[in-house]
Amino acid sequence: MAAAAAQRGRRGVSLCLASAGVVKTLALASFTLAWTHSIEQTAWQEDWRVTKQGLELVQARVKGAGAGMEPPPEARLVGGWFQWSPPRNRLREVVLGNSGLAGEWRLCSADACRTLSEIIGHDIGPHPTTMSACSE
Template sequence: MTLCLAAGALAVSLGASEITLAWRHSVQQTLWEEVWRAGPDGVTLVEARIQGSGAGMEAPPEARLVDG
Protein backbone atom coordinates (compact mmCIF):
# COMPACT_ATOMS: atom_id res chain seq x y z
CA MET A 1 0.00 0.00 0.00
CA THR A 2 1.37 3.45 -0.92
CA LEU A 3 0.49 6.79 0.65
CA CYS A 4 -0.53 9.73 -1.53
CA LEU A 5 -0.86 13.40 -0.61
CA ALA A 6 -3.49 15.52 -2.35
CA ALA A 7 -3.87 19.30 -2.31
CA GLY A 8 -6.36 20.85 -4.69
CA ALA A 9 -5.81 19.35 -8.14
CA LEU A 10 -2.32 18.03 -7.27
CA ALA A 11 -1.78 14.46 -6.02
CA VAL A 12 1.66 13.05 -5.22
CA SER A 13 2.48 9.39 -4.54
CA LEU A 14 4.96 9.12 -1.66
CA GLY A 15 6.03 5.56 -2.51
CA ALA A 16 5.89 4.55 1.15
CA SER A 17 3.38 2.83 3.42
CA GLU A 18 4.36 4.89 6.48
CA ILE A 19 5.07 8.60 6.94
CA THR A 20 5.95 10.86 9.86
CA LEU A 21 4.44 14.34 10.05
CA ALA A 22 6.25 16.80 12.33
CA TRP A 23 5.58 20.42 13.28
CA ARG A 24 6.23 22.96 16.01
CA HIS A 25 3.63 24.96 17.93
CA SER A 26 3.80 28.49 16.56
CA VAL A 27 4.04 30.19 19.97
CA GLN A 28 5.45 27.65 22.44
CA GLN A 29 7.72 25.90 19.90
CA THR A 30 6.67 22.47 21.24
CA LEU A 31 7.60 19.67 18.81
CA TRP A 32 4.83 17.24 17.81
CA GLU A 33 5.36 14.19 15.57
CA GLU A 34 2.81 11.68 14.27
CA VAL A 35 3.47 8.38 12.46
CA TRP A 36 0.76 7.37 9.96
CA ARG A 37 0.53 3.99 8.19
CA ALA A 38 -1.47 2.98 5.10
CA GLY A 39 -3.28 -0.33 5.31
CA PRO A 40 -6.30 -2.14 3.92
CA ASP A 41 -8.65 -0.09 6.12
CA GLY A 42 -7.14 3.27 5.10
CA VAL A 43 -4.61 5.51 6.83
CA THR A 44 -4.17 4.96 10.59
CA LEU A 45 -2.36 6.97 13.25
CA VAL A 46 0.22 4.56 14.71
CA GLU A 47 2.16 6.74 17.16
CA ALA A 48 2.43 10.36 18.31
CA ARG A 49 5.42 11.92 20.07
CA ILE A 50 5.32 15.29 21.82
CA GLN A 51 7.81 17.31 23.86
CA GLY A 52 5.04 18.63 26.12
CA SER A 53 1.58 20.07 26.03
CA GLY A 54 0.84 23.49 24.64
CA ALA A 55 -2.15 25.66 23.84
CA GLY A 56 -4.49 23.39 21.87
CA MET A 57 -1.95 20.53 21.86
CA GLU A 58 -2.79 18.49 24.94
CA ALA A 59 -1.84 14.82 24.91
CA PRO A 60 -4.77 12.36 25.04
CA PRO A 61 -5.67 10.72 28.39
CA GLU A 62 -4.15 7.36 27.35
CA ALA A 63 -0.74 8.95 26.58
CA ARG A 64 2.31 7.70 28.47
CA LEU A 65 5.93 8.81 28.89
CA VAL A 66 8.42 6.41 27.28
CA ASP A 67 12.22 6.76 27.58
CA GLY A 68 12.14 10.21 29.14
Protein backbone atom coordinates in the same frame (compact mmCIF):
# COMPACT_ATOMS: atom_id res chain seq x y z
CA MET B 1 15.34 -2.35 -2.30
CA ALA B 2 13.89 -5.60 -3.65
CA ALA B 3 12.13 -6.21 -0.32
CA ALA B 4 10.50 -2.78 -0.54
CA ALA B 5 9.34 -3.46 -4.10
CA ALA B 6 7.93 -6.83 -3.04
CA GLN B 7 6.10 -5.21 -0.12
CA ARG B 8 4.60 -2.55 -2.42
CA GLY B 9 3.46 -5.20 -4.89
CA ARG B 10 1.90 -7.26 -2.11
CA ARG B 11 0.15 -4.31 -0.48
CA GLY B 12 -1.04 -2.48 -3.59
CA VAL B 13 -1.43 0.85 -1.75
CA SER B 14 0.66 3.98 -1.47
CA LEU B 15 0.37 7.37 0.18
CA CYS B 16 -1.13 10.08 -2.03
CA LEU B 17 -0.62 13.77 -1.28
CA ALA B 18 -2.72 16.39 -3.07
CA SER B 19 -2.16 20.14 -2.80
CA ALA B 20 -2.77 23.14 -5.05
CA GLY B 21 -3.70 20.96 -8.02
CA VAL B 22 -0.71 18.60 -7.74
CA VAL B 23 -0.94 14.94 -6.69
CA LYS B 24 2.14 12.97 -5.63
CA THR B 25 2.18 9.24 -4.96
CA LEU B 26 4.73 7.88 -2.46
CA ALA B 27 5.36 4.14 -2.13
CA LEU B 28 5.22 4.09 1.67
CA ALA B 29 3.73 1.52 4.02
CA SER B 30 4.27 3.82 7.00
CA PHE B 31 5.54 7.33 7.72
CA THR B 32 5.92 9.94 10.44
CA LEU B 33 4.18 13.29 10.12
CA ALA B 34 6.08 16.00 12.02
CA TRP B 35 5.36 19.66 12.68
CA THR B 36 5.82 22.51 15.13
CA HIS B 37 2.79 23.71 17.11
CA SER B 38 1.96 27.23 15.90
CA ILE B 39 1.42 28.76 19.34
CA GLU B 40 3.70 26.80 21.68
CA GLN B 41 6.46 26.26 19.06
CA THR B 42 6.80 22.69 20.34
CA ALA B 43 7.56 19.59 18.25
CA TRP B 44 4.76 17.13 17.51
CA GLN B 45 5.00 13.81 15.65
CA GLU B 46 2.53 11.16 14.53
CA ASP B 47 3.32 7.71 13.17
CA TRP B 48 0.91 6.59 10.44
CA ARG B 49 0.33 3.31 8.60
CA VAL B 50 -1.05 3.18 5.04
CA THR B 51 -3.59 0.38 4.53
CA LYS B 52 -6.11 -0.55 1.85
CA GLN B 53 -8.82 0.62 4.26
CA GLY B 54 -7.23 4.05 4.78
CA LEU B 55 -4.71 5.83 6.98
CA GLU B 56 -4.23 4.54 10.50
CA LEU B 57 -2.71 6.66 13.28
CA VAL B 58 -0.44 4.33 15.26
CA GLN B 59 1.32 6.61 17.77
CA ALA B 60 1.47 10.31 18.67
CA ARG B 61 4.25 12.22 20.44
CA VAL B 62 4.58 15.76 21.73
CA LYS B 63 7.68 17.38 23.19
CA GLY B 64 5.87 19.20 26.01
CA ALA B 65 2.42 20.45 26.85
CA GLY B 66 0.59 23.71 26.35
CA ALA B 67 -2.30 25.44 24.65
CA GLY B 68 -4.25 22.94 22.57
CA MET B 69 -1.67 20.18 22.86
CA GLU B 70 -2.20 18.54 26.21
CA PRO B 71 -1.21 14.85 26.10
CA PRO B 72 -3.99 12.47 27.17
CA PRO B 73 -3.89 10.78 30.59
CA GLU B 74 -2.49 7.54 29.11
CA ALA B 75 0.57 9.34 27.65
CA ARG B 76 3.96 8.30 29.01
CA LEU B 77 7.11 10.43 29.09
CA VAL B 78 9.77 8.58 27.06
CA GLY B 79 13.02 10.25 26.02
CA GLY B 80 11.61 13.73 26.55
CA TRP B 81 8.44 13.03 24.53
CA PHE B 82 4.93 12.40 25.82
CA GLN B 83 3.87 9.31 23.79
CA TRP B 84 0.54 7.53 23.42
CA SER B 85 -1.31 5.22 21.06
CA PRO B 86 -4.64 6.73 19.97
CA PRO B 87 -7.63 4.51 19.08
CA ARG B 88 -6.86 2.92 15.72
CA ASN B 89 -9.57 4.29 13.49
CA ARG B 90 -8.78 4.24 9.79
CA LEU B 91 -9.41 7.50 7.99
CA ARG B 92 -10.17 7.78 4.28
CA GLU B 93 -8.25 11.06 4.15
CA VAL B 94 -6.54 13.59 6.39
CA VAL B 95 -6.51 17.29 5.45
CA LEU B 96 -3.52 19.30 6.66
CA GLY B 97 -3.89 23.07 6.88
CA ASN B 98 -0.99 25.49 6.93
CA SER B 99 -1.27 28.63 9.05
CA GLY B 100 2.18 29.86 8.06
CA LEU B 101 2.99 30.54 11.73
CA ALA B 102 5.06 27.48 12.52
CA GLY B 103 6.81 26.31 9.40
CA GLU B 104 5.72 23.39 7.28
CA TRP B 105 4.51 19.89 7.83
CA ARG B 106 7.32 17.36 7.35
CA LEU B 107 6.87 13.81 6.18
CA CYS B 108 9.53 11.38 7.41
CA SER B 109 10.25 7.87 6.18
CA ALA B 110 13.22 5.53 6.51
CA ASP B 111 15.14 7.72 4.06
CA ALA B 112 14.73 11.22 5.54
CA CYS B 113 12.32 14.02 6.41
CA ARG B 114 11.06 16.38 3.71
CA THR B 115 8.65 19.31 3.80
CA LEU B 116 5.39 18.99 1.91
CA SER B 117 6.60 21.74 -0.46
CA GLU B 118 9.68 19.63 -1.30
CA ILE B 119 7.49 16.60 -1.97
CA ILE B 120 4.83 18.46 -3.99
CA GLY B 121 7.50 20.32 -5.99
CA HIS B 122 6.52 23.92 -5.26
CA ASP B 123 5.71 26.14 -2.29
CA ILE B 124 2.29 25.04 -1.02
CA GLY B 125 1.90 28.24 1.03
CA PRO B 126 -1.54 28.44 2.64
CA HIS B 127 -3.03 25.65 0.49
CA PRO B 128 -4.27 22.58 2.38
CA THR B 129 -2.73 19.19 1.62
CA THR B 130 -4.86 16.06 1.58
CA MET B 131 -3.27 12.74 2.55
CA SER B 132 -4.95 9.50 1.54
CA ALA B 133 -4.23 5.87 0.80
CA CYS B 134 -4.29 5.24 -2.93
CA SER B 135 -3.90 2.22 -5.19
CA GLU B 136 -0.69 1.83 -7.13
